[in-house]
Amino acid sequence: MINIYNLSFSYEGEVVLNHLHLTIPKHSTCAIIGPSGCGKTTLLMLLAGLYKPEAGSLLINQTPLAGIRQSTGLILQDLGLLPWKTVYDNVALALVPFKLSHEQKHKKIIEVLNQLGLTKYQNKYPHQLSGGQKQRCSIARTLVREPDLLLLDEATSALDDLNKEHLQELILSLYHHKPTTLVLITHNIEEAVLLGKQIVIMDKGQIKTVLENPFFGDLKAKETLAFYEQVLQIRKLLKEEVSS
Numbered sequence: 001m002i003n004i005y006n007l008s009f010s011y012e013g014e015v016v017l018n019h020l021h022l023t024i025p026k027h028s029t030c031a032i033i034g035p036s037g038c039g040k041t042t043l044l045m046l047l048a049g050l051y052k053p054e055a056g057s058l059l060i061n062q063t064p065l066a067g068i069r070q071s072t073g074l075i076l077q078d079l080g081l082l083p084w085k086t087v088y089d090n091v092a093l094a095l096v097p098f099k100l101s102h103e104q105k106h107k108k109i110i111e112v113l114n115q116l117g118l119t120k121y122q123n124k125y126p127h128q129l130s131g132g133q134k135q136r137c138s139i140a141r142t143l144v145r146e147p148d149l150l151l152l153d154e155a156t157s158a159l160d161d162l163n164k165e166h167l168q169e170l171i172l173s174l175y176h177h178k179p180t181t182l183v184l185i186t187h188n189i190e191e192a193v194l195l196g197k198q199i200v201i202m203d204k205g206q207i208k209t210v211l212e213n214p215f216f217g218d219l220k221a222k223e224t225l226a227f228y229e230q231v232l233q234i235r236k237l238l239k240e241e242v243s244s
């Protein structure tokens, strides 16, 4: 469970998050959407414990967040894969801080590579992978640590439409396999409607609307008009924010 209460944050005196309130239930998913520069990534950095709130509070499972948690996974746009390491070794790196035997680590890595469809690429280097495969490798590296909170910053934005859909379906199937609290930033309204149980619309450092989304995880709904009515409603809300 994430509780954000009256949270504010500034960069060198410039306020970028202004008195935010938000509750995200445990094992739920939340899609954050809003115009460029409205503070989405900054909020994610605060949730990751990389920045400290200037005012207000941020609690994870009833505990005030005091820095980076080992059980939070963060996937940024810049995937940060090490080019001189193979897929297997990039994933293995995430387990270095854990006191596990070589066999235990190997088992976890093989399992996650299999889950993400990367088994046959395990000996390849990042430059030998497609954009979608690199993104999956980055997700594998985060998931191997079995986070209870997963933060994704525009995980699918660099991918073409088919790979985007593939990754969205993969995120859903990973979530159904092992529910974690999932917070994702996206610019894509359809993605927000597919992946967010809650959809948070931000503008100019504030949360404007929080929608409960009945279409979460419903791949079949993408073929219905009701799904696109929801997309249109969010589009309208976003346009209203930009024009005001």
Ligand SMILES: Nc1ncnc2c1ncn2[C@@H]1O[C@H](COP(=O)(O)OP(=O)(O)OP(=O)(O)O)[C@@H](O)[C@H]1O
Binding pocket: 011, 012, 016, 034, 035, 036, 037, 038, 039, 040, 041, 042, 043
């Ligand atoms: N390190 C920084 N130092 C100073 N200002 C910053 C820094 N990072 C971001 N900002 C500013 O803070 C504001 C919010 O930035 P943030 O990256 O959180 O927005 P965003 O909603 O994620 O944008 P985008 O959708 O374009 O990624 C912007 O005006 C940005 O210029």
